[in-house]
Amino acid sequence: DTEVTQTPKHLVMGMTNKKSLKCEQHMGHRAMYWYKQKAKKPPELMFVYSYEKLSINESVPSRFSPECPNSSLLNLHLHALQPEDSALYLCASSPLVYNEQFFGPGTRLTVL
């Protein structure tokens, strides 16, 4: 298996909802990443996990809560989001931190 998968593909949520995004890879990579991408903008790094431990948090609001329960799985828990949080959320993995990164297809999030 040489790909990064993300579920769901699309998500619509209200500002009071709690939802989670899921990312999975079975390439044995020990680094995983969350990025946020707004329309016509480049991806912005949110979080980096190395060996299941959070190594970088780019000053992301606490309404975004990452979790890495094992080396293959990365979650992003969402709570009390704002409409401006609507974006494409991309997950990536790499063998080690800042090796070649492989991206998933993304989750298109809309916050109403």
Added chain:
Amino acid sequence: KQEVTQIPAALSVPEGENLVLNCSFTDSAIYNLQWFRQDPGKGLTSLLLIQSSQREQTSGRLNASLDKSSGRSTLYIAASQPGDSATYLCALNAGKSTFGDGTTLTVKP
């Protein structure tokens, strides 16, 4: 703070043309540089990775170069095809990943 600039922002060429995309960066203390393509609404596809100690990498019709002294990387696409139409992004990895804004390429049949 690392700043990454990609020029041009958009490029339209006829099929078959060779073309060069540019990526400039301000901090040469990097681990590596990676080129991606992104189709509309999709994830990023890795094209080439150049390690800090390397000068170029080739994959098929693609060739990427890296000149840290001048803070520049180029992506050369030979014999362009309509299927090459996409946004091309460069990313500098230096403790954190920083992306350029991308070049949107249109190859006309």
